[in-house]
Amino acid sequence: MLLDHAQGMVFRPPSEANSFILRITLGCSHNACTFCAMYRGIQFRTRPLEKIRCIVENAAQRSPDIRRVFLGDGYALMLPPENCCPS
Ligand code: SF4
Structure with missing residues (x-):
């Protein structure tokens, strides 16, 4: 298991009530x-x-019914795709 201690609270937008919250960043870049x-x-x-791969694999095993994923934390989409996707 990779050590990666998350910080702070997890914020769930109301529209993502049933989504898996995947924190690809911690905090907000802005x-x-x-x-x-x-x-x-x-x-x-x-x-x-x-670490992200480990979390996804773990979630897939524990909750195979997950159909929606919300990427956190604040402004998580500032990351270039190569930081989020295996090549
Ligand atoms: S989380 Fe969103 S609203 Fe909050 S400081 Fe970052 S960019 Fe601004």
């Missing part, structure tokens, strides 16, 4: 919106692809 304090105090970092 973290400057004046109305948002969700990730204040959390240093932004990306998760290693091997």
Whole structure:
């Protein structure tokens, strides 16, 4: 098992009530919106692809009925595709 201690709370948008929350980043890369304090105090970092793969494989074994995945945390889609997909 890879050691990768997650930080902070997991935020689930209401529209993602039934989704698996996959945190490919921790915190928010922007973290400057004046109305948002969700990730204040959390240093932004990306998760290693091997850790993401481990989480996905584990989730697939434990919950094979998962049909929707929400990528977190804040502004997770700033990552280039090569950081998220195995080549
Ligand atoms: S999570 Fe979204 S709203 Fe909050 S600081 Fe980051 S970009 Fe702004």
